[in-house]
Amino acid sequence: MASRKLARGMGTFFKSCDHPQAKWSKCPHDYKIRFRGPSGRQIQESGFGTQEKAIVRLTEVYDTKRRKPHSQAKAERIERYGLMPFSEYAAEWRAGQRHLAESSARQVDSLLENHLLPALKSRRMNTFDHKVVEDFVRNMETASIGVATQSNAFDKLASILLDAHRLGIFDENPLRGVKPPQYTPSRSVIPAPSQLAAIRSSGDHSFQLLVGLMSGCGLRNGEAAAVNIRNIVADDVYRVTEQVNQTAKTYGPLKHRKPGEYRDVPLPPRIRNAIEWYADKHGTTDGYLLRHPEDATRPFQPYLLQNQWQRLKKAQEIAIPEGVVIYSLRHFFASNCLSHGIPITDVAEWMGHKSIDITFKIYRHLMPGTLTQAARVLDLGLAA
Known part of the structure; x- marks a missing residue:
């Protein structure tokens, strides 16, 4: 089988019959072409009745590759992936x-x-x-x-x-038109202020401090366990820089954050006083207030808070309402913010949510705005 090469990179055309190249013009068999595709693989096409048609097709392929380097790269990606x-x-x-x-x-x-x-x-x-x-x-x-x-x-x-x-693997987004599963979080059970006061006055000093940090600053339990007096960056601002990782059992970056990233949260005077009182009473280690009760060289572990919560609940030392869990303390923080008109965008940032959609799904029912209230407020503006 003979073949004829064209300019470098264009490929070749040939016939697979036994006729010599000199007889191709009179041979009834079709021409075939061979060229390199965008990914470098050899491609063969057949069915060209004349030499001119074969050359025209090779020229089209060659010109396309020269004119569209981006298309070539895309074709390579599509072929690979x-x-x-x-x-x-x-x-x-x-x-x-x-x-x-x-x-x-x-x-x-x-x-x-x-x-x-x-x-x-x-x-x-x-x-x-x-x-x-x-x-x-x-x-x-x-x-x-x-x-x-x-x-x-x-x-x-x-x-x-x-x-x-x-x-570029798909011409059309394969998710278009697909209805995703609809997950609506169950409504959070939030302790009343009087119930929170009872919880906050129970347990040992570490328990009381953690309850205050979660309900007053919106910290997660791992973040509260890493409380550090050096993170009071202003009288009314606490900087959340790390958490106790429950798997590694040591300090690590915040959830949804890279190492070194932080978020600033409001620090109510009551909570600042509690932090300073605890530091004066029990001392600190490199600024950390809480340490493991059996080994002061180790961080305080979040499960210790859960253990004490369960002991208090079992002993019925405090009336913990049905459905209230430790995380309800964070829910109280959100509720306290939203019920006093603080924007949900700020609440989402302070709580460290990855997306405001999460905050909205969980706490939308706590927002004080209603159609009736909106109508009254708008009417006041119109009457001004």
Whole structure:
């Protein structure tokens, strides 16, 4: 089989019959062409009745590659990633999630291992469309998976597929038109001020301090366990810089934050006085107020707060309302802010939520605004 090369990079045209090249013009067999595709793979096409048609096609391919280097790069990406199984693509995507806090990383790994990979691991990336995603959601519903887990699994799948969409694997977003699982958090049970006062006066000094930090400044229990007197940056401002990581059992970056990032929260005088009183009474270690009761060289562990909470509840030393948990102390902070007209955007920032959507879903019912109130306020402005 003879072939004829054109200019460098254009490819070749040939016939696969036994006729010599000199007889091609009179030979009834079709011409074939061979060229390198965008990814460097050799491609062969056939069905060209004349030499001129074969050359025209080779010229078109060559000109396209020269004119569109970006299209070539895109084609290479599509060819490489489009044929990947979901498991391999998800592993590459996961390796790029370096910003995740340890708890968030564990959640992602759990969702991949228990929900995404069992259902999708062998599927090629270029075969995803809205029907595949809808089937994934429907199968989770059929399996009676909790709505919160369904929502989280869908969010992770969406992140992976949107990443692939940006690479150009899909012509159309495979999530378009898909209705995600609807997760609405249950309404939070919030202690009344009198109930909070009873809780705040119970337990030992460390328990009382933690209750104050969570209900007065909105700290998570791990953040409260890392309380440091040096973080009082103004009379009315506390800077949250770290938390006690419940897995590593040592100090680490805040949730949804990179190492070194922080957030400033309001510091009510009552809580500042409690911090300063505790420091004077019990001393500090490098500014930290709380240490492990059995080993002062170790950080105070958040589970110790939970243990004391359970002991107080079991002993019925305080009347803890049904549904009130330790996290309800943070809910009290949000409720106290919103009921006094503090914007929900500020509350979301102070509580360290990743998105204001989370704050809105949990605490929308606490916001004092109603249509009737809005109508009255607007009428006042119109009458001015």
